[in-house]
Every structure is written in structure tokens, then in C-alpha cells.
């Protein structure tokens with residue numbers, strides 16, 4: 001009998017004891033598909049000279065592949081890296097009140113576009129706009145998919161086929177392919193670069209205005225610093241010059257800080273309020289960076305421009321998801337109520353005093369019965385406040401194979417993302433949510449003994 005003829009049929013595999021469970025969980029047609037894929041790989045194995053596995057093994061292999069399908073979705077992570085806005089880990093985690101608003105928005109019908117008093121249609125942005133007006137004292141605003149969309153839509157509406165003045169030190173790349181010159185080009189604007197990488201003068205702006213520039217774009221240098229022989233005019237002077245010549249100013253602030261980061265021992269990140277006080281006509285900022293909310297971008301400023309932006313056909317293309325609007329509203333309410341440091345997770349992390357961090361590191365150490373407490377540095381991340389650090393305390397584990405332990409920790413659910421410092425695996429309590437402590441300790445205890453058994457015996 002050839003090995004090929006010893007391969008069971010799909011029906012035979014389905015009749016196995018373990019298969020019934022699979023059919024219940026995954027549905028018959030998906031299980032049949034997966035069995036076919038497994039059988040095909042066995043056929044290819046035979047060609048390579050491998051034996052035909054037992055039928056129970058075939059069921060087992062099919063089960064594993066099916067379970068892997070479910071694993072492809074988002075896996076929860078315990079972020080022990082100390083990077084607060086970790087872009088690869090989804091930037092700002094949301095508070096439970098914000099998350100409940102998002103879930104409620106998703107699981108039931110809601111007044112996304114209905115006014116309950118009149119029973120007629122109303123724009124989905126209305127409630128949010130009311131809160132933003134109140135918070136920032138602006139005439140109008142619009143929330144879109146993210147800040148990249150906010151900048152693009154503003155430029156497309158206000159600068160299409162026009163000459164946009166931008167300083168050479170602001171032609172930045174944010175990461176993930178978002179480059180200001182490309183966005184300008186895609187929006188149909190014409191780029192008018194002024195000054196040099198390190199020196200920008202008000203006269204450079206003046207000359208560009210004389211040469212037909214018709215709008216000014218100001219971009220926050222979010223993720224890098226140029227030091228040494230540098231200078232650039234203050235935003236308020238740029239605005240004054242632009243306005244006296246009838247030009248509007250768009251400000252891409254990126255991080256969207258509404259609180260002054262310097263209160264917490266960090267450098268000063270320009271705030272939305274400061275830009276508005278400097279007189280910019282339209283400001284764009286992210287909602288999942290220093291604002292600490294869900295992914296979205298806000299365009300705010302003068303209604304003269306916002307009314308055109310809202311009517312642009314691309315506004316519909318770039319609009320925000322209804323549930324994220326709900327989450328954003330609750331986030332902004334935290335600001336209005338003065339509950340930022342207590343209720344917004346990233347601000348809790350930024351504002352946690354060193355003493356408290358040390359206490360948590362000590363608590364971890366006591367529960368693990370292992371490790372040492374060492375000094376370390378947390379960072380804000382998310383392309384904001386480069387070079388700025390928050391002193392922290394780390395729980396450090398001295399192991400021989402740091403990469404092996406780090407990798408074992410990443411395969412858990414939730415995955416634990418550690419960092420390596422001074423040749424040790426380190427965990428920063430600042431970015432580990434307090435409610436994750438129990439599962440964090442449980443996983444580390446288990447993984448550490450697995451690691452020691454495998455690598456240090």
C-alpha cells in the first residue's frame with residue numbers, strides 16, 4: 001500500500017472524537033476546509049519522505065491551525081517598557097469610562113446623527129463640537145479619522161492649487177510614511193520652502209508673501225530637536241505678519257497637549273491653547289497622543305475656514321467612527337471637569353510620583369521573591385518630547401539569556417513587553433496598569449521558572 005493511500009479522508013477525520021468539538025466551535029465548513037489544508041500538507045510531507053501521522057495527530061494539527069486563526073486578532077499586552085505612548089502598542093490606553101462609552105456606542109443604536117428634540121437629522125460632530133468650543137474657546141471644530149487626515153483635509157480645502165509657505169526646518173517626517181512635503185503635494189498645494197534647516201527669519205516669510213505665497217503652514221517639530229546655531233521666529237509674530245497681509249495660518253501641532261508637560265518635570269510641549277492664543281486660524285492635533293484619548297484628529301479654529309472644511313467632499317471620506325466620537329467626548333469631559341491626572345491613563349502615568357513607582361517596584365519584588373530595584377528612565381514616546389525623560393524605578397532580573405526570557409514573556413497572553421538595561425530584563429511600573437499587577441506577577445513567576453529550567457540548569 002502506498003503512503004498516499006494511507007492518508008485518511010476528510011470524512012474519516014471528521015468522525016474522530018476531537019473533531020466534534022471543533023465543528024461546534026468553528027463551524028463545519030471552516031473545519032472541513034482546515035482538514036483539507038492539513039491533509040494536503042501531509043501529502044507534501046510524503047513527497048519529502050515523511051511518514052503519515054496518526055489520525056489523532058491530524059485532528060490535533062487541524063485544531064492548532066484553527067486556534068491560530070483566532071490568535072491573529074489583537075493580543076493584549078502588558079507594557080513594561082516605560083514608553084508611555086508606544087506607537088507599536090497602540091498609543092494611549094483608554095480609561096474604563098471612555099472604553100464603556102465606546103462599547104455602548106457599538107453595541108446599541110444611538111443618536112449618532114439624530115436630534116432627539118426635533119427628531120430630525122443632525123451632524124454627528126455636533127456634541128463633540130460643543131465640548132471643544134467650551135474647552136478651547138474656538139468658533140468651530142471637526143473631528144476626523146486621525147491627525148494625518150486633519151492636516152490633509154485642512155490643506156486640501158484651504159490650500160488647493162495655492163502656494164503654501166513652510167519653513168525648511170518643518171518639512172518633517174512623523175514616521176509611518178507621513179511626510180509633510182508629500183502630504184502638501186497630495187493635497188494639491190504648491191510648496192514654498194523658506195529659510196534653511198537651522199535658520200528661519202521673519203524676513204523669509206515676508207519675502208515669500210511678496211512672492212505670492214497665500215497661506216502659511218506651521219508644523220510642530222514633534223519627534224526631533226535641532227540644536228546649536230538655530231533660530232526661528234515666534235509663532236505669534238508669524239501669525240501677525242501673515243494676518244497683516246491677509247494670509248491664514250494652519251498649525252499642525254501633532255501631539256495635542258492641552259496640559260503643560262513641564263509641571264511634571266518634562267520639557268515644555270507647546271499646547272493647543274498657546275497656539276490658539278498666538279492667533280492661528282486653524283489648528284490640527286492628534287487625539288491619541290498627549291490628549292490621551294481614542295484615535296482621531298481634531299481640526300479647530302475659525303468658522304470661516306471650518307465651514308468650508310466641513311463641506312469638502314473628502315470630509316465624508318475621513319470622518320470619525322461613531323463609537324470613537326463617544327469615547328472622545330468622555331475624554332474631553334475629563335478635561336472639562338479637571339480630572340485629567342486622575343482619570344486619563346497616560347496622564348496618571350506621567351504624573352505618578354517616583355515614590356509611588358518605587359513602592360510598586362518593591363511590591364513586585366516582594367511578590368516575586370526575586371530581582372533588584374534599579375534607577376531607570378521612562379519616556380513619553382508617540383513622537384513627542386524627544387530627549388525628555390521621567391526618572392523611574394525598574395524591577396530588574398539578572399538572567400544569562402535576556403533575549404530568551406524577553407521572548408518567552410512575549411509569547412504569553414497578555415504578552416509582557418520588557419526592556420533590557422545593563423544586561424538585565426527590566427520592568428517599569430509606570431506603564432503597567434495597576435489592575436494588571438496580579439496577572440503580571442503570575443506570568444513572570446511562571447515564565448521565570450520555565451526559563452530557568454530550560455536555560456540555566
Ligand SMILES: *Cc1c(COP(=O)(O)O)cnc(C)c1O
Nearest residue numbers: 146147148174222253254255286
Ligand atoms: C503625530 C503627528 C501627525 C500625525 O498624527 P496621527 O494622529 O498619527 O495621524 C501629524 N503631524 C505631527 C506634527 C505629528 O506629531
